[in-house]
Amino acid sequence: MTYFGFISTLILFFIFNNKLKNNKFFKKIPPMVSVGLVLILILEIFKIDYSTYYKYASVLSFMIAPATIALAYPLYKNSNILTENKRALYPAIIIAALVAIISTYCLAKFFGAEFKIIMSLIPKSTTMPIALEISKSLGGYCELTACIVAITGVFGGITGHKILKTLKIKSDVAIGLALGSASHVIGTAACIEKKKEKQITSSTIALILTGLITALIIPLIKKIL
Numbered sequence: 001m002t003y004f005g006f007i008s009t010l011i012l013f014f015i016f017n018n019k020l021k022n023n024k025f026f027k028k029i030p031p032m033v034s035v036g037l038v039l040i041l042i043l044e045i046f047k048i049d050y051s052t053y054y055k056y057a058s059v060l061s062f063m064i065a066p067a068t069i070a071l072a073y074p075l076y077k078n079s080n081i082l083t084e085n086k087r088a089l090y091p092a093i094i095i096a097a098l099v100a101i102i103s104t105y106c107l108a109k110f111f112g113a114e115f116k117i118i119m120s121l122i123p124k125s126t127t128m129p130i131a132l133e134i135s136k137s138l139g140g141y142c143e144l145t146a147c148i149v150a151i152t153g154v155f156g157g158i159t160g161h162k163i164l165k166t167l168k169i170k171s172d173v174a175i176g177l178a179l180g181s182a183s184h185v186i187g188t189a190a191c192i193e194k195k196k197e198k199q200i201t202s203s204t205i206a207l208i209l210t211g212l213i214t215a216l217i218i219p220l221i222k223k224i225l
Contacts, residue, residue: 004048005057012038032186033154050143062129085173085202093206096181097213100125101221119222120144123214124152127184130211134218149184156183157190172198180206 016031026034043053101122108118120140123131128149135145160179169175179187180203188207191199 003056005053005055006059008042008053009035009039009057009060030154030157030186032150036150089173089177089202089205090209092177093181093209094213096177096206097125097210097217100182100210101214101217105221116140117144121148122218124148125182125184126211126214127207130215134215138218138222153183153186157186160187160190161194172196173202175199176202176204177206179203181210184210 012035013031016026016034020026020034021031039053042048043050104121104124105118108121113121116139119138120135120142121144122138122140123134123145126134126149128146131145131149132142134140135142156179160183161175164175164178169178176188176191176199179191179199183190184207188200188203191203
Protein backbone atom coordinates (compact mmCIF):
# COMPACT_ATOMS: atom_id res chain seq x y z
CA MET A 1 0.00 0.00 0.00
CA THR A 2 3.03 2.28 0.21
CA TYR A 3 2.66 3.89 -3.22
CA PHE A 4 -1.04 3.16 -3.67
CA GLY A 5 -2.09 6.82 -3.75
CA PHE A 6 0.53 7.86 -6.28
CA ILE A 7 0.11 4.91 -8.66
CA SER A 8 -3.69 4.68 -8.52
CA THR A 9 -4.08 8.40 -9.24
CA LEU A 10 -1.76 8.24 -12.24
CA ILE A 11 -3.50 5.17 -13.67
CA LEU A 12 -6.97 6.63 -13.27
CA PHE A 13 -5.92 9.97 -14.75
CA PHE A 14 -4.43 8.18 -17.77
CA ILE A 15 -7.68 6.25 -18.27
CA PHE A 16 -9.97 9.26 -18.03
CA ASN A 17 -7.68 11.70 -19.86
CA ASN A 18 -6.76 9.35 -22.72
CA LYS A 19 -8.87 6.23 -23.05
CA LEU A 20 -12.20 7.85 -22.16
CA LYS A 21 -11.66 11.43 -23.31
CA ASN A 22 -13.80 10.92 -26.43
CA ASN A 23 -16.54 9.07 -24.58
CA LYS A 24 -19.92 10.87 -24.89
CA PHE A 25 -20.41 11.06 -21.15
CA PHE A 26 -16.90 11.44 -19.75
CA LYS A 27 -15.66 14.07 -22.21
CA LYS A 28 -18.01 16.56 -20.54
CA ILE A 29 -16.44 15.95 -17.12
CA PRO A 30 -12.89 17.16 -16.32
CA PRO A 31 -10.55 14.22 -15.54
CA MET A 32 -9.85 15.74 -12.12
CA VAL A 33 -13.52 15.33 -11.15
CA SER A 34 -13.84 11.81 -12.59
CA VAL A 35 -10.63 10.63 -10.95
CA GLY A 36 -11.59 12.18 -7.63
CA LEU A 37 -15.00 10.50 -7.55
CA VAL A 38 -13.56 7.09 -8.43
CA LEU A 39 -10.83 7.44 -5.80
CA ILE A 40 -13.41 8.32 -3.15
CA LEU A 41 -15.35 5.16 -4.04
CA ILE A 42 -12.18 3.03 -3.90
CA LEU A 43 -11.16 4.42 -0.51
CA GLU A 44 -14.67 3.87 0.84
CA ILE A 45 -15.13 0.35 -0.56
CA PHE A 46 -11.73 -0.94 0.58
CA LYS A 47 -11.79 1.05 3.85
CA ILE A 48 -8.47 2.76 3.08
CA ASP A 49 -7.64 5.66 5.34
CA TYR A 50 -7.32 8.98 3.51
CA SER A 51 -3.98 9.75 5.20
CA THR A 52 -2.57 6.50 3.73
CA TYR A 53 -3.63 7.58 0.26
CA TYR A 54 -2.51 11.20 0.65
CA LYS A 55 0.94 10.40 2.04
CA TYR A 56 2.37 9.68 -1.41
CA ALA A 57 -0.33 11.11 -3.69
CA SER A 58 0.30 14.60 -2.28
CA VAL A 59 3.44 14.89 -4.42
CA LEU A 60 1.16 15.08 -7.47
CA SER A 61 -0.56 18.16 -6.06
CA PHE A 62 2.77 19.89 -5.67
CA MET A 63 3.75 18.98 -9.23
CA ILE A 64 0.69 20.57 -10.86
CA ALA A 65 1.87 24.17 -10.68
CA PRO A 66 5.49 23.58 -11.83
CA ALA A 67 4.24 21.39 -14.70
CA THR A 68 1.75 24.00 -15.89
CA ILE A 69 4.28 26.82 -15.63
CA ALA A 70 6.89 24.75 -17.51
CA LEU A 71 4.35 24.16 -20.28
CA ALA A 72 3.48 27.84 -20.54
CA TYR A 73 7.03 29.24 -20.13
CA PRO A 74 8.06 28.99 -23.82
CA LEU A 75 5.01 31.09 -24.74
CA TYR A 76 5.73 33.58 -21.95
CA LYS A 77 9.35 33.92 -23.06
CA ASN A 78 8.31 34.94 -26.56
CA SER A 79 5.43 37.16 -25.45
CA ASN A 80 5.21 40.93 -25.12
CA ILE A 81 2.28 40.81 -22.71
CA LEU A 82 4.26 42.20 -19.78
CA THR A 83 5.53 45.22 -21.70
CA GLU A 84 2.29 45.85 -23.61
CA ASN A 85 -0.04 45.57 -20.62
CA LYS A 86 2.08 46.45 -17.59
CA ARG A 87 -0.18 49.36 -16.53
CA ALA A 88 -3.22 47.10 -16.29
CA LEU A 89 -1.59 43.77 -15.45
CA TYR A 90 -0.29 44.29 -11.90
CA PRO A 91 -3.20 46.40 -10.56
CA ALA A 92 -5.66 43.85 -11.98
CA ILE A 93 -3.93 40.93 -10.24
CA ILE A 94 -3.61 42.80 -6.93
CA ILE A 95 -7.31 43.75 -7.03
CA ALA A 96 -8.26 40.15 -7.95
CA ALA A 97 -6.29 38.79 -4.98
CA LEU A 98 -7.86 41.30 -2.59
CA VAL A 99 -11.39 40.63 -3.88
CA ALA A 100 -10.89 36.86 -3.47
CA ILE A 101 -9.68 37.26 0.12
CA ILE A 102 -12.21 39.88 1.26
CA SER A 103 -15.25 38.30 -0.45
CA THR A 104 -14.41 34.87 0.99
CA TYR A 105 -13.98 36.30 4.48
CA CYS A 106 -17.23 38.30 4.32
CA LEU A 107 -19.30 35.39 3.00
CA ALA A 108 -17.86 32.92 5.51
CA LYS A 109 -18.43 35.40 8.34
CA PHE A 110 -22.00 36.05 7.16
CA PHE A 111 -22.79 32.32 7.30
CA GLY A 112 -21.30 32.02 10.77
CA ALA A 113 -18.14 30.07 10.00
CA GLU A 114 -15.62 29.77 12.82
CA PHE A 115 -12.26 31.53 12.54
CA LYS A 116 -10.23 28.40 11.67
CA ILE A 117 -12.61 27.54 8.85
CA ILE A 118 -12.40 31.09 7.49
CA MET A 119 -8.61 30.85 7.52
CA SER A 120 -8.90 27.54 5.66
CA LEU A 121 -11.10 29.05 2.94
CA ILE A 122 -9.30 32.34 2.33
CA PRO A 123 -6.43 30.99 0.14
CA LYS A 124 -8.88 29.20 -2.22
CA SER A 125 -7.75 31.10 -5.33
CA THR A 126 -4.07 30.24 -5.01
CA THR A 127 -2.43 27.12 -6.34
CA MET A 128 -2.45 24.07 -4.05
CA PRO A 129 1.11 24.13 -2.60
CA ILE A 130 0.88 27.82 -1.69
CA ALA A 131 -2.69 27.48 -0.37
CA LEU A 132 -1.74 24.61 1.95
CA GLU A 133 1.25 26.49 3.35
CA ILE A 134 -0.88 29.61 3.92
CA SER A 135 -3.60 27.58 5.60
CA LYS A 136 -1.06 25.83 7.82
CA SER A 137 0.55 29.13 8.85
CA LEU A 138 -2.86 30.60 9.71
CA GLY A 139 -3.90 27.56 11.74
CA GLY A 140 -6.52 26.43 9.25
CA TYR A 141 -7.60 22.92 8.30
CA CYS A 142 -5.34 21.82 5.43
CA GLU A 143 -7.77 19.10 4.31
CA LEU A 144 -10.55 21.68 3.94
CA THR A 145 -8.20 24.04 2.11
CA ALA A 146 -7.21 21.31 -0.35
CA CYS A 147 -10.86 20.55 -1.00
CA ILE A 148 -11.95 24.15 -1.56
CA VAL A 149 -8.92 24.91 -3.77
CA ALA A 150 -9.80 21.92 -5.96
CA ILE A 151 -13.49 22.92 -6.15
CA THR A 152 -12.60 26.52 -6.99
CA GLY A 153 -10.24 25.42 -9.74
CA VAL A 154 -12.63 22.89 -11.26
CA PHE A 155 -15.55 25.35 -11.19
CA GLY A 156 -13.47 28.04 -12.89
CA GLY A 157 -12.03 25.59 -15.39
CA ILE A 158 -15.48 24.33 -16.40
CA THR A 159 -17.50 27.57 -16.33
CA GLY A 160 -14.91 30.36 -16.60
CA HIS A 161 -14.86 30.74 -20.37
CA LYS A 162 -18.65 30.44 -20.59
CA ILE A 163 -19.21 33.10 -17.92
CA LEU A 164 -16.75 35.51 -19.53
CA LYS A 165 -18.31 34.90 -22.96
CA THR A 166 -21.75 35.68 -21.50
CA LEU A 167 -20.30 38.91 -20.08
CA LYS A 168 -18.94 39.63 -23.59
CA ILE A 169 -15.31 39.71 -22.45
CA LYS A 170 -13.32 39.23 -25.66
CA SER A 171 -9.77 40.23 -24.69
CA ASP A 172 -7.56 37.13 -24.41
CA VAL A 173 -5.36 38.93 -21.87
CA ALA A 174 -8.37 39.79 -19.68
CA ILE A 175 -9.72 36.23 -19.93
CA GLY A 176 -6.35 34.77 -18.97
CA LEU A 177 -5.94 37.14 -16.03
CA ALA A 178 -9.44 36.34 -14.76
CA LEU A 179 -9.00 32.57 -14.91
CA GLY A 180 -5.44 32.52 -13.61
CA SER A 181 -6.16 34.77 -10.63
CA ALA A 182 -9.48 33.13 -9.70
CA SER A 183 -8.97 29.48 -10.61
CA HIS A 184 -5.18 29.09 -10.43
CA VAL A 185 -3.64 26.10 -12.25
CA ILE A 186 -6.89 24.52 -13.42
CA GLY A 187 -8.05 27.83 -14.87
CA THR A 188 -4.72 28.06 -16.69
CA ALA A 189 -5.14 24.48 -17.93
CA ALA A 190 -8.51 25.51 -19.40
CA CYS A 191 -6.70 28.29 -21.29
CA ILE A 192 -4.12 25.78 -22.54
CA GLU A 193 -6.97 23.66 -23.92
CA LYS A 194 -8.18 26.69 -25.91
CA LYS A 195 -4.66 26.97 -27.43
CA LYS A 196 -4.66 30.77 -27.27
CA GLU A 197 -1.18 32.05 -26.44
CA LYS A 198 -2.20 35.34 -24.81
CA GLN A 199 -4.69 33.57 -22.54
CA ILE A 200 -2.11 30.98 -21.51
CA THR A 201 0.63 33.53 -20.85
CA SER A 202 -1.50 36.04 -18.91
CA SER A 203 -3.15 33.24 -16.93
CA THR A 204 0.25 31.81 -15.96
CA ILE A 205 1.48 35.23 -14.84
CA ALA A 206 -1.74 35.72 -12.86
CA LEU A 207 -1.60 32.37 -11.04
CA ILE A 208 2.03 32.97 -9.98
CA LEU A 209 1.54 36.56 -8.82
CA THR A 210 -1.82 35.84 -7.16
CA GLY A 211 -0.14 33.17 -5.05
CA LEU A 212 2.72 35.46 -4.06
CA ILE A 213 0.47 38.46 -3.34
CA THR A 214 -1.97 36.36 -1.30
CA ALA A 215 0.89 34.89 0.74
CA LEU A 216 2.08 38.42 1.55
CA ILE A 217 -1.34 39.99 2.18
CA ILE A 218 -3.08 37.35 4.31
CA PRO A 219 -0.77 37.56 7.38
CA LEU A 220 -1.34 41.33 7.43
CA ILE A 221 -5.10 40.90 7.18
CA LYS A 222 -5.05 38.31 9.98
CA LYS A 223 -3.40 40.85 12.29
CA ILE A 224 -6.10 43.38 11.46
CA LEU A 225 -8.83 40.81 12.09
